[in-house]
Amino acid sequence: MTFERQTTPVPGTVATFSRPPALAYGPGTGELRVDRVSYSYGTAPQTEVKAVDDVDFTIAHGALGVLVGQSGCGKSTLLRMAAGLIEPSLGRITFGTASPAELRKQRRVGFAFQDPSLLAWRTVRRNVELPFDLAKLPVDRPWIDELLGIVGLAEWAGHRPRELSGGMRQRVSLARALATKPDLLLLDEPFGALDEITRGELNFELLRVLSATRTTCLLVTHSVDEAALLGDKIIVLSHRPCAVKLTYEVTTPRELRKDSRDTVEFLEHCRAVRAGLAA
């Protein structure tokens, strides 16, 4: 039996979103589980550097988990393990019943890097279509059109990256990460280089897209405000080797978060995360 997940269409946003059949996991099982994972660089005992130490958390299906920690603490290493780009030294990561490597081979992972790394010789549209070319998949043109509309770049589809601002490039990178309708979206500080206003706009766009597509997401950020605004679950990590210092659940519904930035509740979330970082 094949499984097709049709999400509830959100008017004016993601009307045609439907994922291809999942191969290794069933409906509602898109939970990311990081199970006592450790990672060390170097193989010899003398040169071994432990980057990740016994990290354990889960991100529920369709939820957005945020990893917060100091620079160089191992957040990106954790994200690369979740993408199946590197294997944990100890422990295991699963998405539903699939390993990250299996998920990646099924082209079910989207990854937006800190640097948008767009291809200068391709237009915005062709950049968003790149995953289809690389993964040897037929291009889903209606979805690409819709995705460009979602990230507000429909009118820029024929332009080259050099004609775009930093924020627009990041939006292209986000659209590219979502192009293959991934079940797991991994974002490595994608808004790190942006100004406050653009960053805020993109934060809400991201929330809107993730809510509409019910995509499980793991985001890395330095910003406590961003973590409190976006995260359904915030995982505060210690400095190298990174270990979980605090796991914080945000219960504010996503649709209310845009107007919640000046509320006591939001400030409370931020204070809790800061306290976790300082501990």
Place this chain on the structure above:
Amino acid sequence: MGMVAVPQGGPARLTAPDAVTGRRARMANPLRNPRVTVPIVSLAIIPVVWALVAASNVFGTAIVSPAATVREIYDQWSVLWLNAQPTLVATVIGVGVLLAITALGALVVALVPHITPALAALSVVIGTLPLIILTPILSLVVPRGRPLVATVCVLAGLVPVAAMLSGMASVGQRGRDELGAVYSASRLRWWRYVGFWQTVPVLDIGIRAMIPYCFVGSIVAEWSGASTSFGLGEVMTNALFSYEPPLLWATIFLAATGSLGLLAAATLIMTPLRRRAR
């Protein structure tokens, strides 16, 4: 008295549309483009300096003026053209062989990216060894004439080709460990959609460097006796030993013009690719 609004916040920044407009303006008027003006000015200065040195008579009759050189080319055109043809043909053959080596090398680089460090080391070795000096030995195994001149031409062009392939190997794989790995892109797919386009600037510089090397290689091969009786290098040697400075300068001028012509042809061929990859 009216009030004037003063813009705040430091100097104006060049926005993306402004940058595009500036580039378009430079493309519309090539004389504003330093990539066009600098070579033109440089080429214009050379005959002026040449004429001044010739007029100063510091080197006696060894330096012939540009006007006398052009006159000599006009007078000896049939001889010069007869000798330029084999050199040009050998160079074109050599360039063709080197392009085939480049294409094959690019395929190897795409399929076996782990070869990059070895290729970089090899390019240093090839760049260090003066392969042209092998000409006398090669004449024992390769028939003299066009085959030997073309072989030496290929050896001369291998230096920039090896450096180019080494550069292509490292540039072409950029991002493959991340973007390519996330989508499990095969090596060939990565090369086709990303890697090759990333290498276009390296390819462009490499090919433009290779062509003059090849031309010089052909002439040096002819100096070393690789040709049977024809070739620009042969004419140079004969003009030198029979002390005919005008003919010697005429061949040098022709060789330089030929090299520039080949370079211009390579630039023209590469321009659409370069523009697309920019």
